[in-house]
Amino acid sequence: METVKIADKEFKSRLFLGTGKFGSPKLMEEAVLASGSELVTVALKRVDYDSDSDNLLVHLKHPHINLLPNTSGARNAKEALFAAQLSREALETNWLKLEIHPDPKYLLPDPIETLKATEELAKLGFVVLPYIHADPVLCKRLEDAGTAAVMPLGSPIGSNRGLKTIDFLEIIISQSNVPVIVDAGIGAPSDAAWAMEIGADAVLVNTAIAVAGDPVKMAMAFNQAVEAGRMAYESRLASETGTAIASSPLTSFLD
Amino acid sequence: MSFKEIFIRHDWDAVGASIEGKRAFDVEKALAADCVSLEDFKALISPAAAPYLEEMAQRSHNLTKKRFGKTMQMYAPMYLSNECHNICTYCGYSFNNKIKRKTLTDAEILEEVAAIKRQGFDHILLVSGEANHTVHVDYFLNSIDLIKTQFANISIEVQPLDQEEYEKLKKAGVYAVLVYQETYNQSTYKENHPKGKKSNFFYRLETPDRVGKAAMNKIGLGTLLGLDDWRTDSFFCALHLNYLEKKYWQTKYSISFPRIRPAEGIILPENAISDKELVQLICAYRIFNEDVELSISTRETQNFRDNIIKLGATSMSAGSKTNPGGYSVEPESLEQFEISDNRSAKQVEEVISKTGYDVLWKDWDKAFS
Numbered sequence: 371m372e373t374v375k376i377a378d379k380e381f382k383s384r385l386f387l388g389t390g391k392f393g394s395p396k397l398m399e400e401a402v403l404a405s406g407s408e409l410v411t412v413a414l415k416r417v418d419y420d421s422d423s424d425n426l427l428v429h430l431k432h433p434h435i436n437l438l439p440n441t442s443g444a445r446n447a448k449e450a451l452f453a454a455q456l457s458r459e460a461l462e463t464n465w466l467k468l469e470i471h472p473d474p475k476y477l478l479p480d481p482i483e484t485l486k487a488t489e490e491l492a493k494l495g496f497v498v499l500p501y502i503h504a505d506p507v508l509c510k511r512l513e514d515a516g517t518a519a520v521m522p523l524g525s526p527i528g529s530n531r532g533l534k535t536i537d538f539l540e541i542i543i544s545q546s547n548v549p550v551i552v553d554a555g556i557g558a559p560s561d562a563a564w565a566m567e568i569g570a571d572a573v574l575v576n577t578a579i580a581v582a583g584d585p586v587k588m589a590m591a592f593n594q595a596v597e598a599g600r601m602a603y604e605s606r607l608a609s610e611t612g613t614a615i616a617s618s619p620l621t622s623f624l625d
Numbered sequence: 626m627s628f629k630e631i632f633i634r635h636d637w638d639a640v641g642a643s644i645e646g647k648r649a650f651d652v653e654k655a656l657a658a659d660c661v662s663l664e665d666f667k668a669l670i671s672p673a674a675a676p677y678l679e680e681m682a683q684r685s686h687n688l689t690k691k692r693f694g695k696t697m698q699m700y701a702p703m704y705l706s707n708e709c710h711n712i713c714t715y716c717g718y719s720f721n722n723k724i725k726r727k728t729l730t731d732a733e734i735l736e737e738v739a740a741i742k743r744q745g746f747d748h749i750l751l752v753s754g755e756a757n758h759t760v761h762v763d764y765f766l767n768s769i770d771l772i773k774t775q776f777a778n779i780s781i782e783v784q785p786l787d788q789e790e791y792e793k794l795k796k797a798g799v800y801a802v803l804v805y806q807e808t809y810n811q812s813t814y815k816e817n818h819p820k821g822k823k824s825n826f827f828y829r830l831e832t833p834d835r836v837g838k839a840a841m842n843k844i845g846l847g848t849l850l851g852l853d854d855w856r857t858d859s860f861f862c863a864l865h866l867n868y869l870e871k872k873y874w875q876t877k878y879s880i881s882f883p884r885i886r887p888a889e890g891i892i893l894p895e896n897a898i899s900d901k902e903l904v905q906l907i908c909a910y911r912i913f914n915e916d917v918e919l920s921i922s923t924r925e926t927q928n929f930r931d932n933i934i935k936l937g938a939t940s941m942s943a944g945s946k947t948n949p950g951g952y953s954v955e956p957e958s959l960e961q962f963e964i965s966d967n968r969s970a971k972q973v974e975e976v977i978s979k980t981g982y983d984v985l986w987k988d989w990d991k992a993f994s
Contacts, residue, residue, distance in 0.1 A: 391695065391696060392695065393695035393983055394978065417987075418987050473875065474877040475874070
């Protein structure tokens with residue numbers, strides 16, 4: 371299976387994980403390890419910078435795991451920029467999952483502020499992975515702004531509703547020059563497999579694993595689904611035939 | 626426009642009758658709805674929903690788990706002052722109670738904060754009575770300045786203020802303002818708040834509007850359960866929440882469930898809400914609104930709190946003191962109300978962990994403010 375490259379890093383696993391919502395940091399760690407993921411996102415608002423032993427980070431200290439701090443909580447570009455700089459200093463990484471959702475109800479991303487912040491952050495040397503609506507034009511604008519990847523949503527965050535934006539995800543994937551990571555809404559391994567089959571470069575999953583009856587087993591299930599979906603994509607899925615072959619072909623007069 | 630314009634279109638008695646008139650059919654419809662309306666909420670808090678309590682609890686559990694995960698955010702209240710010029714019939718700090726009054730000095734605030742920090746808290750709720758000549762916005766601003774480096778998140782539960790005052794507080798680092806209407810029944814409100822600035826029903830009713838206009842991150846709502854019919858009051862609170870969410874769409878909301886507790890000179894009410902009914906109310910709010918934060922204080926008993934962890938609650942206080950100086954400076958001073966769960970924060974954390982939930986001491990960062 372091909373690896374996926376984002377900025378200067380290559381990842382064998384195309385499954386990225388969120389670390390919130392787990393019943394304990396230990397369970398989160400076990401699920402992350404079982405998933406095979408090499409990139410996990412951590413909410414800056416949950417990291418205790420003043421403590422030498424922040425519980426969350428201690429459980430993510432494994433050589434193969436890269437941290438992707440996120441700005442969840444930021445309502446505009448200014449707040450996100452401030453949080454990003456704090457994160458770079460405290461967590462010693464210039465990678466950033468840019469989340470700007472001024473609407474606390476559905477946590478839908480603000481396209482205008484996200485574009486503004488991406489421009490600024492890219493100039494400041496950040497590797498920016500913005501969480502966005504499945505908006506193909508916005509994806510192109512973000513490319514111009516220097517984004518490292520795009521993270522369009524499948525459906526509202528935490529909703530487990532699957533790929534409601536499928537038609538737009540396909541457009542985004544077909545015209546993107548940066549990796550496309552389907553983020554938010556993936557509720558079941560079959561959703562993840564579907565995203566991979568249509569050519570997404572990776573998926574990011576949190577709620578579906580964190581609140582499953584057995585998060586560790588569910589993490590393994592997602593791992594396998596992502597691999598299966600990617601293999602299917604690489605081996606070129608046979609296309610569906612939408613219509614039956616007519617018994618009186620329209621072009622037979624040419625024979 | 627403020628909430629007042631919506632509020633006056635609803636008649637207290639008619640709302641009560643409409644809730645009482647809900648039947649099993651309405652409850653089932655509410656439980657099956659994809660989008661739960663205010664009419665559905667009425668059904669869920671009605672007597673007709675009592676037989677559906679387990680079903681409601683399961684639904685609330687699953688919705689909360691999906692939205693908030695298996696987590697519980699912890700906060701500590703800190704009483705700054707028990708000086709108060711209002712007469713509230715249910716409150717130990719009422720102006721007519723001849724008790725020793727105290728407002729914390731700078732040194733005392735720092736001493737209290739040290740004791741709260743030792744318990745592990747990173748989110749604090751500052752509480753006071755209403756005494757505008759001593760416990761005013763400048764006093765709050767000074768207090769916040771003193772403590773802001775030590776907490777990730779600061780909320781306040783003080784007297785209603787003007788929009789400009791909320792703007793100042795937000796700038797100083799306040800994240801949330803909690804202000805409970807106590808009751809949405811105007812005549813009951815009047816009976817229970819006969820004197821003081823608080824007797825102005827509509828100034829209080831429009832407070833969340835002023836907080837929203839000041840772009841505060843979070844607004845906390847609630848009614849004092851037991852003052853009047855809890856079902857009717859809760860409908861009005863849900864109506865208020867619905868209005869605010871649409872208008873101040875960048876703000877988060879939380880609901881608290883204060884029940885009248887024994888306190889100095891207080892007679893317990895006939896409208897008291899039972900444990901079963903309180904669970905019904907908590908679950909109804911969750912089914913009505915998937916993302917509103919639901920907060921449980923130490924007014925509730927150990928048994929109730931241990932079991933509510935899985936039922937929809939998202940934040941809890943623990944090891945609380947409801948008297949100014951209660952953590953360290955003057956532990957014996959008079960409480961605002963008696964708390965029921967006297968366990969330490971550490972003990973509560975252990976119970977939450979054993980339930981399979983992760984305690985969130987820090988769920989905000991000053992960088993965002």
